[in-house]
Amino acid sequence: MRSNVADSNQKNRQELERRLAEFVREEVIPREDLTRAHDRDWFQYTTTELAGIARAAGLYGPRLTPEHGGLRLSWSDCCWYFEQVGRSFLGPAALGCAAPGQPDIAVLEHLATEVQARRYLHPLVAGERRSCFAMTEPAPGAGSDPKMLRTTARRTAEGWVIDGHKWFISGAMVADFAIVVARTEEGVTWFLVDADNLGMRRVRDIPTMEPFDIGGHAEIMFENCQVPADAILGQPGRGLEYSQWRLEGARLFHCMRFIGLASRAMETAQGYVNQRRSHGVLLAEHQLVQGMVADAHIDLYAARLMTHDVAQRLDRQDAIRHESSMLKVFVSEAVNRVADTAVQITGALGVSEDMPLSMILRMLRPFRIYDGASEVHRAAIGKRVLHRQITP
Ligand SMILES: Cc1cc2nc3c(=O)[nH]c(=O)nc-3n(C[C@H](O)[C@H](O)[C@H](O)COP(=O)(O)OP(=O)(O)OC[C@H]3O[C@@H](n4cnc5c(N)ncnc54)[C@H](O)[C@@H]3O)c2cc1C
Structure with missing residues (x-):
């Protein structure tokens, strides 16, 4: 009996793998256009169209739960899934598993309060909002050494005020919110900051050698960036x-x-x-x-x-x-x-x-x-x- 269940799981997995490989080979790769390696609008349009087809075919979202329209594969099963999807420049974005959204979903699932989940996690999973993760800073701030972090968050009567300078923040040019890493009295802390906050200014998109990036690699200034007390993600000091x-x-x-x-x-x-x-x-x-x-x-x-x-x-x-x-x-x-x-x-x-x-x-x-x-x-x-x- 047990081996029948194992056989059937194995068959389902093989079938999914076969359909995914076919989808990447016949739908995704043919839509690549190397002349548009830095055309963000085209990338967004094409991967959104592909995501619709992938959802309908039951191939979308390897780590998303079924209630969010995903497959919730184990990490081991993600190996073959991501290898197939990764064959195309468009694959990860088209199948709902591109950075920075994918790792941001993973941390929000563990750390977000119910209110934060409604506001940030669920729309991110549904593809309605986009995220970025802002840690790296220009010299003399944090790069390879995170202990050099200079961005600060100061407590006020209303919440927190963040000041700092970040750069090479992937996806930030199109992100609706950022997870910002800042220093507080308690130690390094994570904050959720909406991109339309007047204190978060995207200075420029830093051109890099990387093609087909989702939303650039932005330089961002946080100047007197006021956020409410419940903008902290997780516990203070554990950033x-x-x-x-x-x-x-x-x-x-x-x-x-x-x-x-x-x-x-x-x-x-x-x-x-x-x-x-x-x-x-x-x-x-x-x-x-x-x-x-x-x-x-x-x-x-x-x-x-x-x-x-x-x-x-x-x-x-x-x-x-x-x-x-x-x-x-x-x-x-x-x-x-x-x-x-x-x-x-x-x-x-x-x-x-x-x-x-x-x-x-x-x-x-x-x-x-x-x-x-x-x-x-x-x-x-x-x-x-x-x-x-x-x-x-
Ligand atoms: C395409 C791209 C996307 C990125 N996306 C993000 C993002 O989304 N969010 C974010 O916060 N950051 C992002 N980054 C920044 C990335 O995390 C940093 O580039 C990385 O941490 C290195 O920091 P640095 O560039 O300041 O290099 P530095 O710290 O200046 O180091 C330069 C080089 O010095 C050497 N070096 C450094 N320390 C040591 C050591 N202890 N021993 C020996 N050699 C050493 C290494 O060769 C290193 O490459 C991105 C970077 C790139 C290129």
């Missing part, structure tokens, strides 16, 4: 702990989806070397090319296994701080190696915009910096191992 926790989930999702994008790059490159000839034979017959393709597959295999292992740990509700750091370093670097190899063996076409490879490289490169730069994670991993005498 650094919450930020760490938010990042662990966000990193994992990025790893899952970028494995999809890197795999697509390698598939595209394999198609090229199997047709293009050089020095009398197909490129695919040159051993140097074969070795590069082999290394890329080894990277992808290891990246998938590590990602799945961390997802399983999260499903068991294990602490993943150490593993999440190792995962982030390895996968962010591995997918970049894979995409770089794909570009290299595709020659000039690889760096052109006739093919998606150069866009894939631009999409993947910043991942070695955000969610913790490789160097910062390596330093933390090494310190933890040596101080706690963790055996290999």
Whole structure:
């Protein structure tokens, strides 16, 4: 009996995976237009249209609950889901699992009061409002070192007044509200701030190499930004702990989806070397090319296994701080190696915009910096191992 249930779950999962792969291949990827990599209106229009089709097909929202029209997959099942969706630049936004909304939903589900859930969480889940997460600051404020946070929130008779300067805040150009990280007397604290607050001023959208971003990477000034007492999200003084926790989930999702994008790059490159000839034979017959393709597959295999292992740990509700750091370093670097190899063996076409490879490289490169730069994670991993005498 038990094995019948397991068989049926397995079949349902395989069927969902097959339909999702078909949807990404036949509906999502064909709508990509590389000439519109920085056209936000087009991106919004196209992904909204696709989201409607995905909802109707029962493919939308991997982490949303069924009552919110989602699939509520386990973290482990998210691995195959995000890998498929991540193959397209449009996939995560079209299927309701793009950053910053996805990790913001996860933290709001845990921390929001009922009133906050009605005002922020439910509209975010329904796609009616958009969020951003504002932590990073220009020098001398917080970047790699969150303890350098300079944004402050001062208590007043009516609530709080926030003052500070943030930048590289993804999605902020179109966000309806921000989760703002600020220093209070109690320690680092999270606040919910509506984007139409007169004290929150979007100074500019900072142009970056990243294509197909949802709502830019904004520089924001908080000047005499008055918010009510109930704008605090979670408990005062626990903001650094919450930020760490938010990042662990966000990193994992990025790893899952970028494995999809890197795999697509390698598939595209394999198609090229199997047709293009050089020095009398197909490129695919040159051993140097074969070795590069082999290394890329080894990277992808290891990246998938590590990602799945961390997802399983999260499903068991294990602490993943150490593993999440190792995962982030390895996968962010591995997918970049894979995409770089794909570009290299595709020659000039690889760096052109006739093919998606150069866009894939631009999409993947910043991942070695955000969610913790490789160097910062390596330093933390090494310190933890040596101080706690963790055996290999
Ligand atoms: C595309 C993109 C999207 C982003 N989205 C958001 C967002 O939505 N919200 C948000 O708050 N922030 C966001 N960020 C900012 C990101 O979190 C920061 O860039 C990151 O934390 C690094 O901070 P920094 O840029 O100030 O680099 P710095 O702190 O100035 O560090 C620069 C470099 O120095 C090295 N370094 C730093 N510390 C150490 C160390 N201890 N040991 C060795 N080397 C070190 C690393 O190589 C690092 O890359 C985004 C960034 C990018 C690129």
